Amino acid sequence: MPPAAAEPLTPERILETTEEVLRRYGPTKATVVDVARALGVSHGSVYRHFPSKAALREAVTERWLARTEVRLREITAAGDRPAPDRLEAWLEALFDAKRHKAGDDPELFATYTVLLAENSGVVETHLAELVAQLGEIIDEGVSEGSLAATDVPAAARAVFDATGRFHDPQYAAEWQSPTIGAEFAAVTALVVRGLRP
Amino acid sequence: MPPAAAEPLTPERILETTEEVLRRYGPTKATVVDVARALGVSHGSVYRHFPSKAALREAVTERWLARTEVRLREITAAGDRPAPDRLEAWLEALFDAKRHKAGDDPELFATYTVLLAENSGVVETHLAELVAQLGEIIDEGVSEGSLAATDVPAAARAVFDATGRFHDPQYAAEWQSPTIGAEFAAVTALVVRGLRP
DNA sequence: CGAGTGACAGATATTGAAATCTGTCAGCCG
DNA sequence: CGGCTGACAGATTTCAATATCTGTCACTCG
Known part of the structure; x- marks a missing residue:
């Protein structure tokens, strides 16, 4: 889980990282904040691309x-x-x-x-x-x-x-x-x- | 759930009452004490006929x-x-x-x-x-x-x-x-x- | 004598207060 | 301007204290 360079934040990158975080923490512990941290952004940014945690998990x-x-x-x-x-x-x-x-x-x-x-x-x-x-x-x-x-x-x-x-x-x-x-x-x-x- | 007369306490009666209690309270809330109360006996008596709560539920x-x-x-x-x-x-x-x-x-x-x-x-x-x-x-x-x-x-x-x-x-x-x-x-x-x- | 009792110890479940998380949004900064 | 931030309110989860339950056993009483 590299803290991630300044690549543009795309839905695709978010999904990849979410999968990683889910793999690492499991479905109950994985939070949107964890995903944002792994991407090196604030969790507010994740909400720019997915309207809710549920939608993010659904996309995964x-x-x-x-x-x-x-x-x-x-x-x-x-x-x-x-x-x-x-x-x-x-x-x-x-x-x-x-x-x-x-x-x-x-x-x-x-x-x-x-x-x-x-x-x-x-x-x-x-x-x-x-x-x-x-x-x-x-x-x-x-x-x-x-x-x-x-x-x-x-x-x-x-x-x-x-x-x-x-x-x-x-x-x-x-x-x-x-x-x-x-x-x-x-x-x-x-x-x-x-x-x- | 009649508080039960002084009929002899048999495994059969206990099982019937356990079924009733399970029906009434559901599987998480039904306790051995509930079964004993419905039978009008102490919970110790139930343990004379079944070695454990698990065995009782298994028999049901x-x-x-x-x-x-x-x-x-x-x-x-x-x-x-x-x-x-x-x-x-x-x-x-x-x-x-x-x-x-x-x-x-x-x-x-x-x-x-x-x-x-x-x-x-x-x-x-x-x-x-x-x-x-x-x-x-x-x-x-x-x-x-x-x-x-x-x-x-x-x-x-x-x-x-x-x-x-x-x-x-x-x-x-x-x-x-x-x-x-x-x-x-x-x-x-x-x-x-x-x-x- | 022997079915039944009830007090007890350890295990399990409940509860509510504290911590964390989700989702929003006014503002920042490149 | 536009992607991003971070403080915030309300919702959810965690955790530890408290209450309840399970299983045992020395005893009672018909």
Whole structure:
């Protein structure tokens, strides 16, 4: 946390520093004053760029979720692979990403879980994007005849709901269980079988 | 809460009264002294029958979960109905029971959710029983040729995991959504399709 | 004799006063 | 002028003193 040179104070820099401060102090202790101090400015300056602490935390949350969306988009857009393959790969990528985040740095993960809980609107948008990506994959599967679904958006949503245990942070504690891999494989297999033509 | 006549003090009476006190005061305020007062005895007497407050609360939790197990057992044991039917009916019965408990008396439901969180051992046994019941239904479906599964216990577990959104109390808030019925139907259909021969 | 009591010690929860934080804004300074 | 400051009021959090609860046990009383 370098006391920061006289670079211009941008929303981007504030967000980066806020993430750092959240990582260091945790969600309950991190204050706007801490962020301002890390940036070498007064806390009043932070309020020039974000109307409230809540808005600042919300923006951090959005940034974080956007990173996951981009990663998964790569799989969604891999139009050359058969849809059932992509579907499994997508679900596994989501699970792996979450499991590693939760396992590698549980405190940071807990911090973000708190942020998610206080920004349900942002989370809803994020979940809608993920379900939309699933919908794209299923849609292509239906076109190429490798998957079946009468109502594609509903099917996408069902796939997402059915695999909740492997991406909902509420279950993070169970992701360390030695049997979790088998459970994930079983649910994924069941779901993909359920979409067979 | 009648101050209670001079009936003999049994574990059963203590459990009933503890449930009442929990209902009335909630999980954080209900004390052993409250239970004793409601029974018209000293709190020392309660400790003759239960070694600790934790054990008392655990016993209440067990009783509560046992009631659900008995209700679902009726569907599991209805051997005349085809297995896919029973499977759907069982899942719907579980969801309906939980949803109504959560909707009719949210405070009481919250109380029990707290109790479940502090008695993970009891909950684990309960979940194992539910998965075992699912296993029985699937097993019979495999025998009669109406369902397919290479590893029945794993399939039972997968069905249970995939429908978690509709029985895990963590999701209780979402059970009031107007679209929850459609979501349940979609996941159930997907799962049952996944078990087709 | 044995179910029940109630005073007690240590653990836990509550409360309110003090400290800190959030959000504003008049003014400073480059 | 315009980005930044820092003192301030009201909201929130912290902390330590106080009150309550848990669990024990020597005792009572039917």
